Amino acid sequence: MSGLHPKAPFPKAAEASVNQPQLRANLRKVTHTIRAKRAAVVAELPYWEQLRQLGAATKDDSLVNLSDRLLELERNVQARGGQVHWARDAAEAREIVARIALAHGERELIKVKSITSDEIELNQALEEHGIHAIETDLAELIVQLSHDTPSHILVPAIHRNRAEIQALFNAELPGEGGLSDNPQDLAAAARRYLRHKFLTTRMAVSGANFAVAETGTVCVVESEGNGRMCLTLPEVLVSIMGIEKVLDTWEDIAVFMETLPRSSTAERMNPYNSFWSGVTEGDGPQEFHLILLDNGRTHVLADEFGRQTLRCIRCSACLNVCPVYERAGGHAYGSVYPGPIGSILTPQLLGMHDKNANSLPFASSLCGACYEVCPVEINIPQVLIYLRNEGNAHKGPNAESLAMGAARVAMSEGWRWEGALRLARLGQGPLVRQGEISWLPGMLAGWTEVRDLPALPREGFREWWKAREGSRTVDANTQAGPPDIVQDAQNRESPPANVQEGGHPPAGQHGQEGEDHA
Amino acid sequence: MSHPKSVHPHNAEARLEMLTVINRAIAGAAPVEKPAYPRPQPLSAAEREEQFRDRILDYRAHYTRVPLAELPQAIAASLGRAQRVLVPAGIPADWLPAGLEQLRDEPPLSHAQLDRAEAVVTGCAVAVSETGTICLDHGAEQGRRALSLIPDLHVCVVRENQIVQTVRGAVERLGLAVRAGRPLTWLSGGSATSDIELVRVEGVHGPRALHVIVIAE
Structure with missing residues (x-):
């Protein structure tokens, strides 16, 4: 099992959240705010569409050369003193992290926000080995302290309001108790709590936003500085990355540094980006492990049409424009990947066998807004339709296929x-x-x-x-003969003016024609 | 701490299987043609400086532009009453105000010692006007990554000719450093979070204040 498996089909899972007015109000505010901000910063770049095309092609190029890229990345990380591990599934990846921690006798480690680590349910697995993983991203810390799960890729605790966080921090953070509900105070409390952990914990775990094969460089983008702390101060660093994150050359990074922040946090650039290549003598962790994770990605790669899903750079722009996500929220998707991208990524990663995950491609009105905002041009609506067909093909004869068969006969x-x-x-x-x-x-x-x-x-x-x-x-x-309006249309080269402009002739006129014929 | 070098035996098996499955998945895939990188209308040096200033202020960081001769006073003003100021080995002596209580990273300071520093003064490798980003390659004027991370105030000096217009331009300039294996840190304003009800809070874990001083040329 992993963090991908929904516990119920989407319509059932969504029922709880659509009936919570507070949650729906929060979601509406967040999605609309980020949506508007994104549109403004995207509009600053007149060549945005070209950047999207370039981003898509850059990812596609890496995907169709994936084995070469991964081998080159491995070689260069090793050449710079890092170690590379290959994990076929979630269990293998979890075991590798636990083994490294146990080899060093570490019982506590600090973590940078990483959806990949949530995908493999790393924290739970480490607890079973007696190792406590501390989430250091503010939202992830909130989620962890309240034994909850993230509901948005970018703002994981968006379903929590400040009063809930105030109560949580006053109860759970050592030495606190008199915090106000001011976000400034709450963030300061997290800083006090985590500062000591950053300075003293000897091992960290991160994900990776990108990796460069040519130079063995790994990249993490973030806002709070917790990422820099985790990537710089501990002695041992383990980074887990999906195999689809690898790029060819250093220069390939540029296009994503332009499109990711504007699509994700709707900023021209997010506050901090870190890049490192293996181990740097005298600077940062002196032991570095990179885990290359498959966990279903090769399934997706093998499907020529579905493959474009692996271009995803986890920006979450598609969540913020989706009418279904806005109403149902992230938890309804039952996977660490919510929203439109989750609706195509989750079932494909699971290989289209999971009954609950296979309901996700139907959680869409196919409005196409997700495709329009996607910085790597993933045609989510088309992949949704493709997966619906795939899902139906697996089912054999069912109500829909019988009904369509009957309609074929009746309409002949x-x-x-x-x-x-x-x-x-x-x-x-x-x-x-x-x-x-x-x-x-x-x-x-x-x-x-x-x-x-x-x-x-x-x-x-x-x-x-x-x-x-x-x-x-x-x-x-x-x-x-046909009514006047039809005859009219036949006699003209273009549709009649009233149809062309308004779509429908004025009601009165229509009635008049009917009377003439009666 | 021990350094386990031996790779787990399952790893070779997993590696072989993953590569085999990948090769089967991409067999016969057509090569991909990458379109050219789009380039905006170039700005003049003065326009770049103006844009950079606008972006830095938009991030609510401090911005000053002074001739080299006035740099020590500008740094002194930014430091205010900060004690124990970290100074990387490569910072030119004529940048610094007289009588500054300097903290040197030689021999390397412990995390606890760094935590007692109140400010750090660094240079940078390159800056991007379009996004207001400062890129560090942790050369001699910037020091190792921890120096510009732990203190609460970061005073960053940018030479005007280090400001390029685009992200792409900065990535190209950083190619040498990356290919030499150097780590990079990109800063765009100070640390921030919007995790609680989307209210922006400045200064979480990184330096809570960023002062940018551009040397006019």
């Missing part, structure tokens, strides 16, 4: 369609409540679980047309 001939409509109108009788169907029986229940269905009208278009034709035959003076 006009008389079949009319007959089917008459039957359906009779059948829907007991299900219609105030013009809507909110519950369907048996295999059809899946459709109405999350949406209402309008009842069939008393008369369909074909029936209306037929009745109208019938009345014409009686009235021999009227020439049978």
